[in-house]
Amino acid sequence: MSETVEAALALLVVVPFLGATLPLVLGLVRDSVGWAVAAAVLVVEAGLAARVVYTLAGGDRVVQVLGGETFGRNDETLSSGESTEGFAVGIELVGDPFSGVLVLLVAGVSLGVLAFARQSGPHSNAFYSGYLLLTGALMGVALTGDLFNLFVFLEISGLTTYALVASGRSPAAAVAALKYLVVGTTGASMYLVGIGYIFVETGSLNMVDVSRILAGETAFLDEGLYTDPLVVAAFGFVAVGLVTKAAIFPLHTWQPDAYAEAPDTVTVYISALASTAAAYALARVTWFVFTPAFFDAGAANRRVLEFLLVLAAASVVAGSALAAVQPRIKxxxxxxxxxxxxxxxxxxxxAVHPAAGEQATTFAVYGVGIHLVGHAVIKSGLFATAGALAAATGARRVSEYAGLARRRPVLAGGMAVLGFALVGVPPTVGFIGKWYVALGAVEAGHWPLVTVIFVSTVLSLLYIAQIIERLYFAGVDVSPDPAGTGTGSPGETGEAVAADGGAGATAVATGEGSLSVGMIALAVVAAVLAVVLGFTGSELSAWLDPVAAAVADAAPEVTA
Amino acid sequence: MIGALADSYTYVLFAILMVVGLYMVAASANLVKKVVGLNMFQTGIFLFFVTTAYVDNGSSPVIPAEAAAGDRYASPLPQVIVLTAIVVGVALTAVSLALIVRIYDEYGTLNEATLREVRTDE
Structure with missing residues (x-):
């Protein structure tokens, strides 16, 4: 039985990559076969993900070594409590409760966004090849247990994201994609430099081995390497690289352009997963490779971490403030x-700050895990709603949203629910994530951070309230912004209030982009999920318990 | 000092290539030059990895059948890493040049400042 799980682990990465060739090959025979192929591949992928996560729920850590010897590593599949020994040669794929979260998220989102893509396009077969490649790469980021392999998967996901962003027809999309490419590649290269430093220092690239060697838990070392300048520099490079990919201020500049100019389908997908994968990678490396012990080892280590926290806090404030002044929804x-x-x-x-006790670490880990999932659901839902509203009415600016709630009650309702979830109003998932992060900061005594989190909530209320005010309370007769996009001409707005109720499978044609049941369904499902997940806070935190325990113990691997 | 430099000049070269590349990415207004800078940055990193693989008097890590115990070989792992990274770099260059071609077709310029002007006029 354990062999099937291990095989499933490898297949999670392999299936989308192989599947990505099919739309192009079958495209020679038939036109527009891409969507069907992607749907079939991603259903298989979701099945595999369910199989893996089912095993992980039992508390197992599943390892698949690709090519290479295990040299004294004990059983490849580990049941509860054991930890690995010896060294790994070859690349490991690791399924544990933390990667399980991301596996489930990637599988779910990629399948859900397909429902949106059916009508919204782009319809070319090449697009679906890129879509599957991106799914496979994100799975790889989630599962890999090797630092260099992580770089490769990050770059594959980056490359396909650039291509997908540029898949829209507008020339602005190409400019945005190039900007993303330059910044993203610079970030990935920074990460590679950091990995090089770690490799020089430890001679290993396997995350568990590197973590042990850095801690000095090996026979050939008398003490840990934590205070070595090269290791501290390595953390700096790795953190800067991944933070760039996760779009943290001031390295976020690629992100608004990329999200705004990409086709709606692509925005929904990458907003849910691209930055999420990078943030997940940062968490994995910070928590399990460097571990809290690293940040406690010296003044320089601590200062690097505090610099990262300052950047993050600046990101919270700047991101919210800049969002509040944007006229365009996306x-x-x-x-x-x-x-x-x-x-x-x-x-x-x-979670890894020296000031954090076990309680603070636990809360922070819960917060990160839950908010990664919560943000992915909420933000992809918001972009899906915005895309659906744009397809239905042409409205792409806040000012054009005036009175739309009366014509599109379902979509407007979805947007309102998701908006409140983003602000963090209970009982939504946005609330629990934010709550745990804030609770962690309180427990660790980081009062400036607590203030920042509180201020950001007020600021996010500022821009969400703008949208909701426009949707529900603004007069219907406000004329659209003259500089608005072409499809938003008032002439079209008269037709079809009916489609919003979802009656029948027919899409209401309003020019190029048109509303479909799939688009509404995705928006509604996201809104419902945002609320339902809000009631499962205790289940989610129980799932993340082994992760929190491992971080608190500075253990290199998560075991139940 | 001179001796240390002679031993480890490749590390100095790595730092120079990396910084020059990064400067080109940030400072050059020409889109193609930005991509060249990106390549230079990455080449610096490749040089770093290859340097770490160097072993005094070591031969290439292809072990012959009649190998003796004391033979010295360069470390193969960094070289594999560099090979992979080169492939990634080539793919990135291809994608970025494709995007630049499209931008040039559309706006008729490769200069970032001009591009910004053209786009605000729209």
Whole structure:
């Protein structure tokens, strides 16, 4: 039985990569076969993810070594309590409760966004090849247990994201994609430099081995390497690289352009997963490779971490403030992501800060895990709602949202629910994530951070309230912004209030982008999930318990 | 001092290449030069990895059948890493040049400042 799980672990990465070739090959025979192929592949992927997560729920840590010897590593699949011994040669794929969260998220979101893509496009077969490649790469980021392999998967996901952002017809998308490429590649290269330093110092790239060697738990070392300048510099490079990819102020500049100019489908997808994967990688490296012991080892180590926390706090404030002044909806949500990831990085940093006791660490880990999932659901839902509203009415600016609630009650309701979830109003998932991060900061006594989190909530209320005020309380007769996008001409707005109720499978045509049931369904499902997940706080934190325990013990691997 | 420099000049070269590349990315207004800078940055990193693999008097890590116990070989792992990273770099260059071609077709300029002006006029 354990072999099937291990095989499933490898297949999670392999299936989308192989599947990505199919739309192009089958495209030679038939046109527009891409969506069907992607749907089939991603259903298989979701099955595999469910299989793996089912095992992980039992508290197992599943390891698949790809190519290479295990040299004294004990059983490849570990049941509760044991930890690995010896050294790994070869690349490990590791399924544990933390990667399980991301595996489930990637599988779920990629399947859900397909429902949106059916109508919204882009419809080319090449697009779906890129889509599957990106899914596979994100799975790889979630599962890999090797530092260099992480770089490769980050770059594959980066490359496909650049291509997908540019898949829109507008020339602005190409400019945004190039900007993303330059900044993203610089960030990834920084990460590679950091990995090089670690490799020179430890001679290993396996996350568990590196962590042990840095801690000095090996026969050939008398003491840990934590205070070695090269190791401290390595953390600096790795953190800067991953923070760039996660779009933390002031390295966030690629993100608003990329999110705003990409086709709606792509925005929904990458807003849920691209930065999430980078933040997950940062958490994994910070928590399990460097471990809290590293940050306690010297003044310089502590200062590097505190610098990271300052950046994250600045990101929260700047992201929220910039979001509040954006006239365009997609840009507003993009800047809001900068703020939300600031919050997540605060959680990542607080968990390993020397001032954090076990309680603070536990809360911060809960916060990061839950907010990663919560933000992905909420933000993709918001972009889906915005995309659906734009397809239905052409409204792409806050000013054009005036009175839309009367014509599109379901979508407007979804946006309101998701908006409140983003602010962190209970009982939504946005609330629990923020609450745990804040609680962690309180427990660790970081009062400036607590203030920042509170201020950001007020600021996010500022821009969400703008949207809701426009949707529900503004007069219907406010004329659209003259500089608005072409599809928003008032002539079209008269038609079809009916489609919003979801009656029948027919899409209401309003020019190029048109509303479909799939688009509404995704928006509604996201809104419902944001609320339902809000009631499962105790289940979510129980799932993350082994992760929190491992971080608190400075253990390199998560075992139940 | 001179001796140390002679031994480890490749590390100095790594630092120079990396900083020059990064400066080009940040400071050059020309989009193609930005990509060249990016490549230079990455080449610096490749040099770093290859340097770490160097072993005095070591031969390339292809072990012959009649290998003796005391033979010295360069470390193969960093070289594998560099090979992979080169592939990634080539793919990145290809994508970025494709994007630049499209931008040039659309706006008729490769200069970042001009591009910004053209786009605000729209």
């Amino acid at each position: 840009r507003m949500f993009a800047y809001s992501s900068v703020a939300q990831f600031g919050l997540i990085v605060i959680g990542i940093g607080v």
